[in-house]
Amino acid sequence: MEQVHSQLDMNNFLLITLVMVLATFIIRFSVICMAGSFDMPERLKKTLRFVPVTVLPAIIAVEILGSGSNMEFNLHNPKVLAAIVCTLVSLRFNLIWVVVSGIVSLLFFQHFLC
Amino acid sequence: MNTLIKGGLKAIFPLCIGAFPFSFIVGAISINAGMTLMQSTFWSFTVFAGSSQMVALGLIQSSASILVIMITTFIINLRHLLYSASLSEHIKDYPMHIRALMAYGLTDEVYAATIGEVKQEKAGRHWFYLAAMMGFWMNWVFANFLGALVGSSFPEIAHYGLDFAMVAAFIAIVIPQVKSRECIVAAIVASVTGILLSGLPYSLGLVVAAITGVYAGYRMDISTERMAAQAKQDTEVQSLPAVHSEA
Numbered sequence: 001m002e003q004v005h006s007q008l009d010m011n012n013f014l015l016i017t018l019v020m021v022l023a024t025f026i027i028r029f030s031v032i033c034m035a036g037s038f039d040m041p042e043r044l045k046k047t048l049r050f051v052p053v054t055v056l057p058a059i060i061a062v063e064i065l066g067s068g069s070n071m072e073f074n075l076h077n078p079k080v081l082a083a084i085v086c087t088l089v090s091l092r093f094n095l096i097w098v099v100v101s102g103i104v105s106l107l108f109f110q111h112f113l114c
Numbered sequence: 115m116n117t118l119i120k121g122g123l124k125a126i127f128p129l130c131i132g133a134f135p136f137s138f139i140v141g142a143i144s145i146n147a148g149m150t151l152m153q154s155t156f157w158s159f160t161v162f163a164g165s166s167q168m169v170a171l172g173l174i175q176s177s178a179s180i181l182v183i184m185i186t187t188f189i190i191n192l193r194h195l196l197y198s199a200s201l202s203e204h205i206k207d208y209p210m211h212i213r214a215l216m217a218y219g220l221t222d223e224v225y226a227a228t229i230g231e232v233k234q235e236k237a238g239r240h241w242f243y244l245a246a247m248m249g250f251w252m253n254w255v256f257a258n259f260l261g262a263l264v265g266s267s268f269p270e271i272a273h274y275g276l277d278f279a280m281v282a283a284f285i286a287i288v289i290p291q292v293k294s295r296e297c298i299v300a301a302i303v304a305s306v307t308g309i310l311l312s313g314l315p316y317s318l319g320l321v322v323a324a325i326t327g328v329y330a331g332y333r334m335d336i337s338t339e340r341m342a343a344q345a346k347q348d349t350e351v352q353s354l355p356a357v358h359s360e361a
Contacts, residue, residue, distance in 0.1 A: 007148050007150070008147065008148035008149055008153070008174065013149065013153050013157075015180055016170065016174065016180065016183055017156070017157055017160055017161060019180055019183060019184045019187070020161045020163070020166060020167075020170060020183065020184070020187050021160050021161055022184075023166075023184050023187040023188045023191065024161060024162070024163045024166060024187060024191050024194075025217065025218060026188075027188065027191045027192060027194045027195055027198065028191070028194050028197070028198055028217040028218065028220040029198065029213075029214060029217035029218075030195060030198050031195065031198040031199040031202045032198050032201060032202045032205065032213050032214075032216065032217045032220075033210070033213065033214070033217070034202070035202045035203075035205065035206035035213065045196060045199070046335060047328060047331065047332045047335065048192055048193055048195060048196055049193070049196075049297075049331075050296075050297065050300045050327065050328045050331035050332070051189065051190070051192045051193050051324070051328060052165070052190070052193055052287075052288065052291060053288060053291050053292050053297045053300055053301045053304075053327075053331075054300050054301060054303075054304035054323065054324045054326075054327030054328050054331070055169070055186070055189055055190050055304070055320070055324045055327075056165070056284045056287060056288040057288060057292075057301040057302075057304055057305045057308075057327075058304040058305050058307065058308030058319075058320050058323040058324060058327065059169060059172065059284060059308070059320060060281055060284050060285060060288070060305070061305040061306075061308050061309050062308050062309060062312045062319070062320070063172065063277075063280070063281045064281060065309055065312075066312075079278065079281070082278060082282075083281065083282075083285065086281070086282045086285040086286070087285055087289060090285055090286045090289040090290070091289065094132065094286065095132070095135060095136055095283060095286040095287070096135040098282050098283070098285060098286035099135070099139060099279050099282045099283055099286065101282075102278055102279065102281065102282030102285070103278060103279055103282065106278045
């Protein structure tokens with residue numbers, strides 16, 4: 001977490017960009033390029049809705065708790081507390097307020113718990 | 115044509131305001147992940163996919179391999195298949211290069227703002243779509259640029275919980291989407307799998323977690339549908355004698 005400002009080397013950057021442009025464009029263009037010549041099965045359409053609600057929570061959980069042996073799941077972990085605050089705020093307010101409350105509460109908990 | 119362009123810009127405007135802070139944060143975090151101001155701006159210009167960019171930054175910071183970045187981007191953007199399918203019905207008469215350009219900018223926001231108009235299949239509807247798309251795109255790149263500028267002017271910004279900004283943004287994105295019982299189960303299964311497999315190299319645990327979660331959601335759908343069918347059958351059986359007695 002403290003490895004701030006280690007520069008990304010140019011080749012690596014271009015490769016990541018290219019790979020992401022392709023992955024994104026292929027999906028967005030996939031059906032449009034076939035335009036109307038085939039129908040996606042209803043079951044697949046329905047199942048696709050689970051994609052964002054599985055990827056993001058998994059990332060959130062790992063980011064908050066840490067990975068492998070560094071895992072920290074208790075109320076002394078300021079990130080767990082800040083995530084609870086974010087969840088509550090997100091029930092009523094939009095993205096920017098969730099982010100602001102998350103950062104403020106994290107700083108608060110870090111200061112008083114650590 | 116001018117009216118269509120104005121209409122497109124007007125339709126996308128509120129969504130631009132909503133996306134501005136998001137892109138700003140992506141820009142600021144990208145500096146943390148080791149990008150230069152130029153790289154960050156170029157990246158937003160070419161990739162143009164908010165949640166994938168945010169996730170990729172986390173992966174770059176944890177030195178995940180290119181393959182994982184690609185698979186994860188692919189998985190996160192899978193929902194765009196739906197947009198692609200939905201839009202294709204209404205733009206099939208357009209030549210391939212126009213369709214390709216439209217697909218390039220097919221984000222959640224652009225889809226949401228334009229589908230109503232495009233559905234009506236009026237002549238020149240691509241101007242409406244392209245105006246909305248370009249407006250959103252420029253707004254996206256500009257917000258990213260400003261975020262990156264702030265991120266690079268204050269390198270110590272990382273110590274003030276900017277890493278956590280990403281997590282907070284994800285929470286804000288995902289919570290409104292997790293409504294049904296099926297989605298809750300899928301989310302929990304994915305999270306637990308993700309934690310259990312977090313020791314796997316190259317963040318592969320995330321990919322497995324997503325697949326497991328989607329499968330759990332799919333099974334939940336099936337069982338919900340069965341239960342609904344069963345309940346319907348039961349009520350039909352119960353109502354039968356009543357019908358008979360009346361007769």
